[in-house]
Structure formats: structure tokens, C-alpha cells
Amino acid sequence: MREIEVSKITDVVEKLCIDANEHLPEDVKCAIKDCRACEDGEIAKGILDNIIENFEIADRECVPICQDTGMACVFLEIGQDVHFVGGDLSDAINEGVRRGYDKGYLRKSVVKDPVRRGNTGDNTPAMIYTEIVPGDSVKITVGPKGFGSENMSAIRMFKPSHGLQGIKDFIIETVETAGPNPCPPMVVGVGIGGTFDKAALLAKKALMRPLDSSNPDPFYADLEKEMLEKINELGIGPQGFGGKTTAIGLNIETLPTHIAGMPCAININCHVTRHKTEVI
Amino acid sequence: MAERKITLPLTEKLAKTLHAGDRVLLTGTIYTSRDAGHKRMCESLAKGEEIPFDPKDATIYYVGPTPAKPGQVIGSAGPTTSGRMDAYAPTMMSVGARGMIGKGARLPEVIDAMKKYSGVYFGAIGGAGALLAKCIKKAELIAFEDLGAEALRKLYVEDMPLVVIIDSEGNNLYEEGRAEYLKEHNK
Numbered sequence: 001m002r003e004i005e006v007s008k009i010t011d012v013v014e015k016l017c018i019d020a021n022e023h024l025p026e027d028v029k030c031a032i033k034d035c036r037a038c039e040d041g042e043i044a045k046g047i048l049d050n051i052i053e054n055f056e057i058a059d060r061e062c063v064p065i066c067q068d069t070g071m072a073c074v075f076l077e078i079g080q081d082v083h084f085v086g087g088d089l090s091d092a093i094n095e096g097v098r099r100g101y102d103k104g105y106l107r108k109s110v111v112k113d114p115v116r117r118g119n120t121g122d123n124t125p126a127m128i129y130t131e132i133v134p135g136d137s138v139k140i141t142v143g144p145k146g147f148g149s150e151n152m153s154a155i156r157m158f159k160p161s162h163g164l165q166g167i168k169d170f171i172i173e174t175v176e177t178a179g180p181n182p183c184p185p186m187v188v189g190v191g192i193g194g195t196f197d198k199a200a201l202l203a204k205k206a207l208m209r210p211l212d213s214s215n216p217d218p219f220y221a222d223l224e225k226e227m228l229e230k231i232n233e234l235g236i237g238p239q240g241f242g243g244k245t246t247a248i249g250l251n252i253e254t255l256p257t258h259i260a261g262m263p264c265a266i267n268i269n270c271h272v273t274r275h276k277t278e279v280i
Numbered sequence: 281m282a283e284r285k286i287t288l289p290l291t292e293k294l295a296k297t298l299h300a301g302d303r304v305l306l307t308g309t310i311y312t313s314r315d316a317g318h319k320r321m322c323e324s325l326a327k328g329e330e331i332p333f334d335p336k337d338a339t340i341y342y343v344g345p346t347p348a349k350p351g352q353v354i355g356s357a358g359p360t361t362s363g364r365m366d367a368y369a370p371t372m373m374s375v376g377a378r379g380m381i382g383k384g385a386r387l388p389e390v391i392d393a394m395k396k397y398s399g400v401y402f403g404a405i406g407g408a409g410a411l412l413a414k415c416i417k418k419a420e421l422i423a424f425e426d427l428g429a430e431a432l433r434k435l436y437v438e439d440m441p442l443v444v445i446i447d448s449e450g451n452n453l454y455e456e457g458r459a460e461y462l463k464e465h466n467k
Contacts, residue, residue, distance in 0.1 A: 057414070064355065065410060067343065067358050151361070180383065235458045236458055239406060241454070
């Protein structure tokens with residue numbers, strides 16, 4: 001049994017909130033630059049140049065890449081031999097978010113009630129996802145999620161008879177409906193299988209996976225490639241002004257599911273697909 | 281196509297020279313507002329009260345910036361999704377506000393109001409908040425301080441890079457840009 005002080009979790013979450021909001025992951029930067037090299041329209045090229053200049057300014061000056069510094073999605077993979085001491089784990093995570101959003105001059109974008117609204121003033125509570133895994137370490141990922149893109153996400157409970165074609169059509173339909181709203185070029189996270197809620201979680205996890213990686217199952221790796229190509233034939237383009245680059249990446253995550261169903265969730269993200277990880 | 285420099289206020293005459301797809305560098309005074317600020321302003325207008333700025337020929341930027349770091353004029357300040365202001369935009373145009381800066385699709389009723397009042401909808405690059413902040417030379421909080429990031433600010437911008445998405449005749453770059461791309465690539 002390894003004891004970990006929860007104050008350590010607070011420190012790491014604070015740091016990751018700031019880091020993730022100021023520095024785009026290298027795989028995302030590369031994907032944007034690769035798309036810029038393939039783009040031929042004048043407006044599309046200009047937009048992608050500005051997007052590249054933007055993340056370079058954020059890197060250099062340590063300022064937020066985007067003003068929507070998101071809801072703090074905090075993923076913890078907790079080794080089963082870990083024992084947290086010194087306080088409540090959720091409180092410690094929220095304290096990390098509170099400090100990170102204050103010290104990093106990040107925007108406080110959380111309201112305390114979905115219907116009655118009212119800003120909480122410190123960007124808490126975080127959306128916390130925990131998973132128990134073997135071992136005695138804790139892997140923490142902070143993925144700030146903006147809502148321009150979150151709002152364009154969708155979930156559908158398919159009949160098994162809809163098959164692969166149903167999934168393919170749903171992905172295209174969701175991206176097309178999103179159009180210019182989620183600040184394209186976008187990143188598309190697809191979750192297939194599990195239950196209603198697990199499919200949505202898979203879609204969110206798909207957005208945390210590097211864009212230069214593939215699903216380990218060749219069937220889904222091929223589907224990722226095929227759907228990214230199809231999306232980029234839609235012509236929506238950077239910011240929706242027309243062009244080749246509608247999406248810079250598409251990741252699929254799956255789980256077994258029930259004989260009667262085929263849930264599919266699509267979580268849309270923008271070109272500012274942020275996440276930073278640290279292992280304690 | 282080269283970028284065209286334009287200076288505010290956005291008079292009817294200036295508005296009519298702008299066309300969907302034009303790239304512009306905008307200089308002048310603009311006002312920030314998003315969901316909660318628009319709701320309050322439209323409630324005031326419904327009661328016959330004044331709003332915190334003179335709406336005549338004004339341009340509103342749909343943005344909720346991050347807090348300014350020490351030494352900064354403003355934090356990162358890219359556009360938010362304009363569609364959430366669709367419920368309020370026709371009312372704002374009816375009292376004279378002509379320009380809107382944001383990103384994303386607009387409803388037909390907004391486009392109808394733009395044709396009626398010679399409105400222009402500009403797109404700023406969504407997700408380029410650090411870059412856009414560089415164009416903002418002055419920022420002053422003028423109302424609704426309690427709304428935090430959604431408070432109403434008066435900004436002075438210089439050479440802000442924008443694209444005309446929908447012009448005063450209702451031409452729409454989202455439709456035309458995509459159609460043109462598809463035409464070129466499906467030959």
C-alpha cells in the first residue's frame with residue numbers, strides 16, 4: 001500500500017490546468033501544420049496560418065490559447081494499491097482547479113445550476129472521472145473542454161441492424177450539422193458500444209488520445225482513417241469558410257455492448273484540443 | 281485577395297460596401313457582450329430604458345475574454361458562438377447596432393433583420409484568442425461587472441483580422457465558400 005497526500009493531487013491539477021490551457025500538445029500542432037501544407041484556398045490557408053500563429057503566441061507568452069478555458073475535465077487512473085491521505089480527494093482536485101484557474105488568469109466559465117445559472121466564480125466543480133487500475137501510481141489527465149464544440153456533440157442508440165453504415169452516416173451527419181459552430185478544423189471523438197453513458201465517456205476519452213495514434217484494432221483504425229477522409233470531403237473547411245481541412249483528427253474508442261443495442265456518441269472538439277498528463 | 285482596412289463606426293454606407301468573403305482589418309471602438317449581457321440589454325429595451333452604450337452604428341463583439349495578466353490590456357479574446365445571440369440580435373439591430381463579430385451559423389430571422397437594417401456579420405477566428413488579443417489596444421469595463429467574463433466592455437481595436445461572413449444583402453460565406461470548394465474539387 002502506497003500512501004499519497006491529497007495535497008500532491010492539488011498541486012498537480014493546478015499545474016496541469018495552466019499547462020493545458022497555454023500549450024497545445026505536439027501531436028495537435030503537427031496535425032494542424034500538416035493540414036496547412038495540403039490546403040490550397042486563399043482564405044483557408046490564411047485561417048490556418050493565423051491558428052498556427054495563435055498557438056505559437058500562447059506558447060511563447062504563456063497565455064491561454066483560447067478564451068474559453070473550458071470546464072476542467074479531470075481523469076484519474078488510480079492504482080488499487082494507493083491510499084489517499086490528508087483529506088477528501090474530490091475537494092483536493094477542485095482546490096487544484098480553483099488555484100490553477102486563478103493563478104493562470106484562466107476564464108471562470110462554470111455556472112452552479114444548469115437552469116438557474118449563476119457563475120461559481122472559480123471554475124469549480126471539475127468534471128471528475130476515476131478508474132481503478134492495477135499498481136500503486138496515479139495518472140492524472142486534465143483536459144479543459146470548451147463548449148462551442150461540446151454543444152455540437154451528439155449521442156444515438158442504434159438498432160444493431162443499422163450496422164456500420166448507421167455509424168458512418170451518424171458521424172457525417174453530426175459533423176455536417178456542427179458546420180462552422182465548433183471552430184473547425186475540429187477533432188472528432190467517437191465512442192461506440194457499452195451503455196448510453198459509457199458511449200459518451202468513450203467519446204470524451206477518444207479526444208484525449210494523441211492524433212498520431214490509431215485504434216489498436218485494425219478494423220477501427222481503418223474506420224478512423226476512412227471517416228477522417230470522408231469528413232474532409234465535406235468542404236466545410238477552416239472556420240466553415242470552405243476548404244479541405246474540416247477535421248484534423250478522428251479517434252474511435254469501443255466497448256462490448258448488449259445484444260439489443262449499438263450506442264454511438266460523438267464528442268466534438270475544436271482545433272484547440274487540450275490535455276496534459278502527469279503520473280504520480 | 282488582399283485585406284481591406286476599414287474604420288468604424290459602421291455606417292449604412294460603409295456596411296453596403298462589404299461583401300461576404302471580404303477579408304478586412306477593422307479599426308475602431310467596439311463593445312463586448314454575450315448571452316447574459318444581451319439578455320439584460322434586451323430586457324432594458326423592452327421596458328423603454330437605455331442600454332449602457334449608444335447603439336447607433338455600433339459593432340458588438342461576442343466574446344468573454346480571460347482575465348488580463350499584469351501588463352496586459354485584456355486576456356485571450358476570441359469569438360464565442362453567435363447563434364446563442366440570435367434571440368437578441370434583431371432587437372439590437374432595430375435600435376441601430378449594425379455590426380456583429382462572432383463565429384458560427386445565424387438563423388434566417390437574423391439574416392432578415394440584417395437585410396432590413398443593413399447589418400454585417402463578421403467572423404473572427406474561433407480559437408485564436410491569443411492572436412486576437414494583440415489587436416485590442418484599450419479595454420474598459422462599462423457595465424454588468426457582476427457578470428464576470430460576460431461583463432460589457434468597450435474596446436478599441438486596431439487592424440483586427442476579420443472575414444465578412446454575411447453581408448447586408450444576406451449573402452453567406454458559409455454557403456458560398458463551401459459550395460465553391462465542392463465545385464472546384466468535384467470537377
